[in-house]
Amino acid sequence: MTEKQEKIITAALELFAEEGYRSTSTSKVAKRAGVSEGLIFRHFTNKDGLLDAIIKMGEEQAKALFADIVLEPDPKELIRKYIELFITVSKDQEAINFWKLQFKIKWELEIYGEHKMEAIKGALINAFEKLRYNHPEQEANLLLTLMDGLATRFILQQQFDMSETIEFLKQKYKV
Amino acid sequence: MTEKQEKIITAALELFAEEGYRSTSTSKVAKRAGVSEGLIFRHFTNKDGLLDAIIKMGEEQAKALFADIVLEPDPKELIRKYIELFITVSKDQEAINFWKLQFKIKWELEIYGEHKMEAIKGALINAFEKLRYNHPEQEANLLLTLMDGLATRFILQQQFDMSETIEFLKQKYKV
Amino acid sequence: MTEKQEKIITAALELFAEEGYRSTSTSKVAKRAGVSEGLIFRHFTNKDGLLDAIIKMGEEQAKALFADIVLEPDPKELIRKYIELFITVSKDQEAINFWKLQFKIKWELEIYGEHKMEAIKGALINAFEKLRYNHPEQEANLLLTLMDGLATRFILQQQFDMSETIEFLKQKYKV
Amino acid sequence: MTEKQEKIITAALELFAEEGYRSTSTSKVAKRAGVSEGLIFRHFTNKDGLLDAIIKMGEEQAKALFADIVLEPDPKELIRKYIELFITVSKDQEAINFWKLQFKIKWELEIYGEHKMEAIKGALINAFEKLRYNHPEQEANLLLTLMDGLATRFILQQQFDMSETIEFLKQKYKV
């Protein structure tokens, strides 16, 4: 990956996350990256290819984040880590952008990356089982749904105080 | 509102909800509405004006839905009604479209229609207070967040079984 | 067909015939037609659509020309008319352009519009039969081939004197 | 001429002949030649230079083919050789490509390589004179024209059976 390729990716990530995929023109990306527009197409074939490249990078990042959660042996710790996921994310602007993009893309293209969640879901079910919850699968589903809502608010609602909700959740789940 | 105006609104609502605002051209709207493209501009000034008109209609609908919830005197009943909100919605394709559009717009334009939620939030806090929950505001917030997540999954996830989660929630809140 | 549509067709015909299909940009066409570039796409969908429209017009013209030949009952007269085909064509600049375009397209897209020639071929075979030639089909084929060569030279060779060859041919076929 | 230069020429010849000059990008040529795009420009200055080089090579080939015809002392034999020209050509894919290219170029750039034909024309006139034809020059012209048509059909018409026409011609000219 050359320096300019990275500049393109960075610029595109920012813009796609800020303004959405459709609303971001390749010329805007090129301008922000300080690069000729043609170069985008040389490296990524077309606008979709650029998006794919970014999404793939995001998936790598997500994998790393998720791995730490999924592989946690202690069930309480696992749930805590999952609940605190966005705290980790919110400390890194690029990570925020990746998540923003993931969600924006979901809505723009109506794809709910279900398979990515399977691992987390399995781990949560397992954790709730270990903790002797009565309906582990439904508890897992509920928490996943809740986190979707949390992400929505975290990204869209300016004054949303995430930490308060997270603390409350940890209390609820006693983690 | 003339017949053609309504046709335009209906067509635009469908298309905006299906494909997003940016991705829907005014010519597509005109075609689906069976109307000349110029007419859209005569009635709604520009594409944004069309969107505004639709959003306003959506708000009217939402108000009606919300009123029934907010004005419910029995706290348990109120919470139940709120939790079952999407069951009502899911029975009417036009209502689904309105909600889909609301969410798509949120994400495309990064506007989280906070004020619309204030009334519901107040009502929920009040209900949780009456039911002697320890942290009524945080409970309200949590439920609101959860419903955002539920909406996300309901709209985006093909095989998502909403009713199961709703039953589980009602059990949790004993409503 | 509106006035501007006709202007587009005329301009495109000239340019495609002069410079070839690929080498003619839609913006050139628009400029020569005195029309906005977008209008081309409104009326003809895309550049190929414009070409198709022109080709279709050319086919109409060709049909008219060919009908007069094919329907000729007198075999000598039929052959004479066919041989003199290009004299007719050469009197009308638009007709010349159509033929030029037909041939250019043949070479650019490697399509030899065989079916168009079937009627002429049949008529020629018939004529040669009536005139008791020994190999009517081969005679017809030869004459068709010769006319392809004549067209090539007529269009490409600046100083080619068509009339001389035509006279010589008429003499050969005693028509 | 280095090995890579030859690869470029071969690739370009194929592509120009198949798809035309304008429609073939230098990057396609580079890809088919298995060579970097820049190398084309180092060796041939620009795309036109590449075309020139190919045309020059084609002329060399043509000269060799034509020499054998032009230098033939026996007039009947000369005419026969000329008529059978394409049989020789059709046995060698590269030769076919050269001819295809020659014709495509003619049409794309509207150049009728007249001077190349002068030698053949002179030889044919001479042959027809020796054979006591009444109008040797016109006979020569006719045969040249016919061969243009034959080439057209040979290259463009999929199911054209050249040999049949050639046999018929040889019969006609008693060669």
Next chain:
DNA sequence: TATGAATGAGACTTCATTCAT
């Protein structure tokens, strides 16, 4: 000699919007 990243002009196309009818 050879590569391949990089450019900039220009290609085709879409689209919101205007306007004469």
Next chain:
DNA sequence: CATGAATGAAGTCTCATTCAT
């Protein structure tokens, strides 16, 4: 009120060509 022809700006993409390595 309604149409649909027309526009112009902007969008995605291609391509010949240059240049540092």
